[in-house]
Amino acid sequence: MFTLAEIAESLGHPVVGDASVVLRRVAEPQAAGPDDLALAMSPAYGPALSAGAARAAILWDGADWQSFGLAGAILVPRARLAMAGITAALDAGPRVKIGVHPSAIIEDGAEIGPDCAIGPHVVIGANARVGARARIGASVTIAEDAVIGDDALIYPGVHIGARVRIGDRFVAQPGAVIGGDGFSFVTPEESGVERVRKTLGDQGELRAQSWQRIHSLGAVTIGDDVEIGANTTIDRGTVADTTIGRGTKIDNLVHIGHNNRIGADCLICGQVGMAGGSTVGDRVVLGGQCGVTDNITIGNDVVAGGATKIFTRVRDGEVILGSPAVKMETNMAMYRALRRLPRALEQLSDLRKIVMGGVQGKRDDD
Template identity: 80%
Template sequence: MFTLNQIAEALGRPVVGDGTATFARASEPDSAGPDDLALAMSPSYADALKSGKARVAILWDGADWESFGLSGAVLVPRARLAMAGISAALDAGPQMNIGVHPTVIIGDGAEIADGVSIGPYSVIGAGVRIGRGARIAAHVTMAEHATLGGDALLMQGVRIGSYVTIGDRFIAQPGAVIGGDGFSFVTPEESGVERARKTLGDQGDIRAQSWTRIHSLGSVTIGDDVEVGANTTIDKGTIADTRVGRGTKIDNLVHIGHNNRIGEDCLICGQVGMAGGSRVGDRVVLGGQCGVNDNISIGNDVVAGGATKIFTRVRDGEVILGSPAVKMETNMAMYKALRRLPRALEQLAELRKIVTIKVQGSRHDD
């Protein structure tokens, strides 16, 4: 059980009413029972809160909490920020016992700090270093000489490649793969795709060609407080490391190719794909299904709307949308014009008919 005082302390907000009132879980307001904390952080939830049976609630700033028959409440000015504090306070996280499960395989020279948890059937390679308080779930592999910082969390089935370096408080959701080889191949002679790129479409003489692998001699370096979603992949660099800066958050099913450099406090949403060798500044937001071309630069504080395809350099602070990416207001103007196009073509056809009739009538008069 939790008390309202505990939640208020986590949010840094005062309690109104009885702070010692207890609850077991958070709930939507209309389905909340006497043992639930109702989350009604907008006036639009007022009716739902009245239909529920909650005794305690988180309400919007300025709410008349007593009118809802509550024993106590916490009033918050910013709902989404409050959700971060509430969810952190109520989430106990995965249950892992400190220590190494007997089924774990540990390679020679691995260094495991105090307070580490390693779950069943995980494999820790030779020379791996794991920081204090790190938690590693079942079926995780860390290849040789990888480093994992303190208080990190690797969920089930995470794969960490050789020589990968990861900072403190890192979180990887199930199935993430960090440190696979980059997708780098070359042909002995200039390939059709190289010629097509130079000419914007002409492959020249088409002939048989085979691909020779370029190995990844670099690895991956990840800063502190980074999170990586389920089934996301981050490839090694060819020579230098692929890098992800401090505080960046990466969603599920994201692919970050070799040699990319991603700055601090970025937000990279689901199904984003980044080809190799690009540089992304700090505080960049890439919406779901964005694509980033190889060897370009994206400045600081850029926001790219969902499904944007970025083929060229983006300057600091730009807000972009579309394929190819343009400024968002330009994209919206183009979209509005496109929606008007069918009607404009109908009007053009009508005008052509009128002109044709007038021209034919003029000829008949002559």
């Protein structure tokens, strides 16, 4: 249970009306009852709020809260920012008992900070360090010499490799794998792939080839306030570390290949795939299913729309879309032209018939 005043404090906006209203949960406006906090942060939700039975609500800035028969309300200018504050205030996270579960294995030299909660079947390798107040769910593995900062929240089934270094307030969703080997192989002789890159399509003489692994001697370094989604994988570097900058958020089912360097406050959406060795600047947004080839540079403040395939360098601040990626306005112009193509071909066919008919008529006259 919570009061409207407590929510107001978390949002940094005052209560209008009765701040002492006691509530049990948040709800959509039409389904909200007397003990629910209705979320109606746009005028579009006004009719639904009137149809419900809420006594308290979060409303859009400037709303006439009394017209809805509410006892109290909080008015917010930015709905999604308010959602961030509300959900943070009410989400207690997973329940993991403080202390080390009897089934956990803590190897020699590992250090566990104060007030940590280590769940069942966790394995923490030799000389690893876990900061204060970490919450580590069931079946997590943290390999030797890894370092994790304070206030980590690591959900069940996460695997963190050897020598990985992670900052404070780290969040990893179930199944994430951080610090697996990079996908890096070489052939004793020049491979078909190498020849294709040189010739842009001609493999030359086809012959047998075999692959030899290039081992990963580096690790992964992750800054403060980074979040990693479920079943996302981040490979360790070949020599230098793969790096993820402070404040970057990575969605589910993302693959970050070896030796990538991702800057601060980036947003990497679901199913993005990055080959190895590329550099991504700060505040970059990669929409879902974007692909990034190896050994390129993406500048600061770039926004790539969903399913964009990035094969070459992108300058600071560009907004791109398509495969291969071009500026978004160019992509939209190309798409409009493509949609007009069938009609243009029909018109061309009609014109051809007219022209050919005229030519044939002239021949007949001759």
